[in-house]
Amino acid sequence: MPAAAHQELLQGFLAHLGNERRYSELTLENYARDLRRLFLLAGDAPLASLKSHHIRRYIAQLHGQGLGGRTLARMLSAWRSFFNYLLREHKLQNNPCVGLRPPKAPRMLPQALSPDEAVKLVELPVSTPLDARDKAMFELLYSSGLRLAELVSLDPNAVDFKDASVTVTGKGSKTRIVPVGHHALDALQAWLAVRDQIAGPDETALFVGKKGKRISARTVQLQLHQWGIKQGLNTSVHPHLLRHSFATHVLQSSGDLRAVQEMLGHASISTTQVYTHLDFQYLAKIYDGAHPRAKKKTK
Numbered sequence: 001m002p003a004a005a006h007q008e009l010l011q012g013f014l015a016h017l018g019n020e021r022r023y024s025e026l027t028l029e030n031y032a033r034d035l036r037r038l039f040l041l042a043g044d045a046p047l048a049s050l051k052s053h054h055i056r057r058y059i060a061q062l063h064g065q066g067l068g069g070r071t072l073a074r075m076l077s078a079w080r081s082f083f084n085y086l087l088r089e090h091k092l093q094n095n096p097c098v099g100l101r102p103p104k105a106p107r108m109l110p111q112a113l114s115p116d117e118a119v120k121l122v123e124l125p126v127s128t129p130l131d132a133r134d135k136a137m138f139e140l141l142y143s144s145g146l147r148l149a150e151l152v153s154l155d156p157n158a159v160d161f162k163d164a165s166v167t168v169t170g171k172g173s174k175t176r177i178v179p180v181g182h183h184a185l186d187a188l189q190a191w192l193a194v195r196d197q198i199a200g201p202d203e204t205a206l207f208v209g210k211k212g213k214r215i216s217a218r219t220v221q222l223q224l225h226q227w228g229i230k231q232g233l234n235t236s237v238h239p240h241l242l243r244h245s246f247a248t249h250v251l252q253s254s255g256d257l258r259a260v261q262e263m264l265g266h267a268s269i270s271t272t273q274v275y276t277h278l279d280f281q282y283l284a285k286i287y288d289g290a291h292p293r294a295k296k297k298t299k
Contacts, residue, residue, distance in 0.1 A: 006039045006047070013085050022173040024149035026217045034078035037062075047086065050096045055079065063103050072102035111241060112248040113233070118142055121231050121242075122183070129194040130210070134223050136184070136191035137207055137215075140166070141239055143184035145246035145264050147171075148217050148239040154206040156195075159188055178263050 014032060017023045023031075041058040042050060059072055067075075080097035087095055113121065122138045124131065141151060150168045158167045164185060165177050180188075191207075198208055205214035220239060228237030235241075247264055 026149040031078050034075045038079050052096050055096045069103045076102050113245040118245050129197050132191045132194050136187040139184035139187040141242040143181040144178040145243045152217050155204050156206050
């Protein structure tokens with residue numbers, strides 16, 4: 001099948017995900033990237049001719065190039081969804097991804113900043129309107145545990161300063177209300193006071209880029225990474241790291257797993273339970289340092 005035909009099918013699939021499934025732009029970009037990888041691997045072979053052994057070989061090739069189990073699992077899921085779409089909409093006869101599993105990935109605990117590191121990051125110096133924007137974005141990410149796509153999609157009316165909350169539209173277009181801390185509220189007010197110096201006259205976004213339009217996810221990632229370096233952090237900082245840090249620190253302080261689940265917008269508490277492992281590691285360190293019977297004997 002020619003590349004142009006592949007691209008036409010891809011655009012139809014992405015339109016389906018965006019219009020019917022209400023997926024975010026960032027999610028659509030990820031799907032598009034994963035499917036273009038499939039097209040590259042398939043070459044001139046028609047999609048209808050692909051069988052399970054072809055897909056298995058592609059996964060093996062990618063694994064041999066260093067892609068990990070989690071990345072391959074996401075990629076295989078995207079391919080499977082795409083072929084299901086072709087079965088429904090384009091009368092494809094089989095889904096070659098059915099029944100295939102990616103290589104197992106080691107269970108990785110989400111990384112989190114320490115409370116001191118998180119505070120050091122968000123207490124950045126403000127000397128320009130863009131600095132005020134960055135501080136407001138980072139404070140809100142850490143204060144409320146938002147996903148990157150949720151942050152960039154916010155409009156000013158999503159923030160309720162009276163109730164100290166933000167209304168967020170998450171995965172699957174599900175809406176939730178999340179508390180916002182007073183440091184984040186102060187940073188947001190400071191940003192809103194100078195927002196009009198950058199935002200275009202008709203722009204409705206809460207956070208905007210240099211050109212006055214809604215800020216892109218990539219810009220947030222770059223700004224956060226650069227500020228992490230400027231603030232002297234020894235780890236590469238990204239938006240999801242602040243989400244992990246929020247969840248870890250709230251759980252350490254409260255022990256309320258259900259509340260953390262609600263604030264993160266997880267559909268299943270099993271997704272949130274990974275943070276209990278982080279919390280246990282933290283408690284184990286405290287135990288080892290404080291309990292007289294936990295210390296190792298010294299000879």
